[in-house]
Amino acid sequence: MAQVLEFKLPDLGEGLTEAEIVRWLVQVGDVVAIDQPVVEVETAKAMVEVPCPYGGVVTARFGEEGTELPVGAPLITVAVGAPATDGESEGSGNVLVGYGTSEAPARRRRVRPGEPVSANGDAVAREVAEGPVPVISPLVRRLARQNGLDLRELHGSGPDGLILRADVEYALRAAQVHGRTVQPVAEPRTQVAPPAPAPAAVPAAPAPVRSSAPAGGMRTPLKGVRGAVADKLSRSRREIPDATCWVDADATELMRARAAMNAAGGPKISLLALLARICTAALARFPELNSTVDMEAREVVQLDQVHLGFAAQTERGLVVPVVRDAHARDAESLTAEFARLTEAARTGTLTPAELTGGTFTLNNYGVFGVDGSTPIINHPEAAMLGVGRIIPKPWVHEGELAVRRLVELSLTFDHRVCDGGTAGGFLRYVADCVEQPAVLVRTL
Known part of the structure; x- marks a missing residue:
C-alpha cells in the first residue's frame, strides 16, 4: 500500500524565513525521483530550485504561483511505494528505502527488537549501504559533507527518521566536545511522541494598519528581491x-x-x-x-x-x-x-x-x-x-x-x-x- 509523505519548505539558509512560489516544476500525478527539483521559489537573495527528498507520485501541491510560504509550510505530498508482490499489505519492501510515512497506515508494521520507531510508533525502514538518506534539505546534506559526517550514522529526529539540520549540528558538536570524528550510533534511538500541547489562547485581533497613501492606485508588494x-x-x-x-x-x-x-x-x-x-x-x-x-x-x-x-x-x-x-x-x-x-x-x-x-x-x-x-x-x-x-x-x-x-x-x-x-x-x-x-x- 502506498504511503503519503508530506514535504515541507526547507530551511534555505542565509537566515531566510520565507519564499515565494515562482513556478511549479511538477503537476499532481507526476512521478518524481529522489532529489528531483519540484518547485522554483524566490527568496530575498535569489531564485532557488527546491528538490524533494522523496520519490513517488505527487498527490497534492500547496500554494499557487505567487504565494509566499514560511519555512516549514507544506509544499507537496508524495505517495511512495506500491502494493507488495506477495499480496500482503504488511511491510514496506517496495517502499523507497529510507522513507517511512507521516501518517499511521491501516495496518502497522511490526517493530522488531532494537529497531527505531517514529513518533506514531511505526517502524522506520533502515538505510541500506547503497540507499538514499532521508535529509530535509540539500543544505543539510552539504553541511554534513563539508564536515566529513556520514549521514548513514545518524538517526533523524524528524518525521520517520528524516535528518534535520539540528541532528547534523548536534552530531558535530558532540564530536567536537569529545575531540574525535563522529562515530556510528551504537544503539538505535526510539522516538517518543511528545505530549499534546495545551490549547493556545486565542490571540487578540490585530489593530488595523493605517496607511498615509491614497486609497486608489496600483500597489506592488515589497517582497522577495525587491x-x-x-x-x-x-x-x-x-x-x-x-x-x-x-x-x-x-x-x-x-x-x-x-x-x-x-x-x-x-x-x-x-x-x-x-x-x-x-x-x-x-x-x-x-x-x-x-x-x-x-x-x-x-x-x-x-x-x-x-x-x-x-x-x-x-x-x-x-x-x-x-x-x-x-x-x-x-x-x-x-x-x-x-x-x-x-x-x-x-x-x-x-x-x-x-x-x-x-x-x-x-x-x-x-x-x-x-x-x-x-x-x-x-x-x-x-x-x-x-x-x-x-x-x-x-x-x-x-x-x-x-x-x-x-x-x-x-x-x-x-x-x-x-x-x-x-x-x-x-x-x-x-x-x-x-x-x-x-x-x-x-x-x-
Missing part, C-alpha cells in the same frame, strides 16, 4: 554619512585601447572589465575605500581582498552580483566572470553566495543613457564608483578644441572611512587611467 533591496537601501541611507565627488574624463584613448585589444584576436574584452581593472588598481593605492565600518567596535575594518560588486537591473529588481577576488583577475578573466554573472542575474539563478560579500561596487549607469548619478552605497561597503555614458563632446585636447569621447565619473563614499582628499585622489587616479591607459600598465 523587498530585500528596499530594506538594504533604507539601512544604507540611515546609517552611512555619504558624500559624492565627480569629474569629467576623456575616454577616447581607453576606447581605442579596447578596440586594439579586440582586434588582436582572442576573447573580446568588455569595457566593464577594463573599468573594473582600473578600480582594483585604484583601490590598491587607496585601500581606505575597500573597507567596512564596525560600529559596535567603533572601528574601520580595511579589507585585504577586493570582491567587486556590479549593479545589474533585472525584471525582478536591482541586484548586485559579486566578482570574487577581482584584484587577482586580468581583463579577460573579468570579462568572462561579468558575462557569467550577468546571465545568471537575467535568468534569476544567482546563488546567495554570488549576491553577498562585496567590498566595493562598480555602477555603470551609463547603460541607461544618463551622464551622472549620486547612488546609495551598497551597505556595508564604504564606496561606489559610478560611470556615465561615453559620448562625443567638445573638449580641449593638447591645447585645441576637439571632439572627444567623454565620460562623467562619480565616487560616492562613506565619510567615516576617509576624508575628501582620499576620495578625490582615488577618483583622480581612475580618471587618469581612463584618459591615459598607459598609466594602468605600471600596476599590471
Whole structure:
C-alpha cells in the first residue's frame, strides 16, 4: 500500500524565513525521483530550485504561483511505494528505502527488537549501504559533507527518521566536545511522541494598519528581491554619512585601447572589465575605500581582498552580483566572470553566495543613457564608483578644441572611512587611467 509523505519548505539558509512560489516544476500525478527539483521559489537573495527528498507520485501541491510560504509550510505530498508482490499489505519492501510515512497506515508494521520507531510508533525502514538518506534539505546534506559526517550514522529526529539540520549540528558538536570524528550510533534511538500541547489562547485581533497613501492606485508588494533591496537601501541611507565627488574624463584613448585589444584576436574584452581593472588598481593605492565600518567596535575594518560588486537591473529588481577576488583577475578573466554573472542575474539563478560579500561596487549607469548619478552605497561597503555614458563632446585636447569621447565619473563614499582628499585622489587616479591607459600598465 502506498504511503503519503508530506514535504515541507526547507530551511534555505542565509537566515531566510520565507519564499515565494515562482513556478511549479511538477503537476499532481507526476512521478518524481529522489532529489528531483519540484518547485522554483524566490527568496530575498535569489531564485532557488527546491528538490524533494522523496520519490513517488505527487498527490497534492500547496500554494499557487505567487504565494509566499514560511519555512516549514507544506509544499507537496508524495505517495511512495506500491502494493507488495506477495499480496500482503504488511511491510514496506517496495517502499523507497529510507522513507517511512507521516501518517499511521491501516495496518502497522511490526517493530522488531532494537529497531527505531517514529513518533506514531511505526517502524522506520533502515538505510541500506547503497540507499538514499532521508535529509530535509540539500543544505543539510552539504553541511554534513563539508564536515566529513556520514549521514548513514545518524538517526533523524524528524518525521520517520528524516535528518534535520539540528541532528547534523548536534552530531558535530558532540564530536567536537569529545575531540574525535563522529562515530556510528551504537544503539538505535526510539522516538517518543511528545505530549499534546495545551490549547493556545486565542490571540487578540490585530489593530488595523493605517496607511498615509491614497486609497486608489496600483500597489506592488515589497517582497522577495525587491523587498530585500528596499530594506538594504533604507539601512544604507540611515546609517552611512555619504558624500559624492565627480569629474569629467576623456575616454577616447581607453576606447581605442579596447578596440586594439579586440582586434588582436582572442576573447573580446568588455569595457566593464577594463573599468573594473582600473578600480582594483585604484583601490590598491587607496585601500581606505575597500573597507567596512564596525560600529559596535567603533572601528574601520580595511579589507585585504577586493570582491567587486556590479549593479545589474533585472525584471525582478536591482541586484548586485559579486566578482570574487577581482584584484587577482586580468581583463579577460573579468570579462568572462561579468558575462557569467550577468546571465545568471537575467535568468534569476544567482546563488546567495554570488549576491553577498562585496567590498566595493562598480555602477555603470551609463547603460541607461544618463551622464551622472549620486547612488546609495551598497551597505556595508564604504564606496561606489559610478560611470556615465561615453559620448562625443567638445573638449580641449593638447591645447585645441576637439571632439572627444567623454565620460562623467562619480565616487560616492562613506565619510567615516576617509576624508575628501582620499576620495578625490582615488577618483583622480581612475580618471587618469581612463584618459591615459598607459598609466594602468605600471600596476599590471
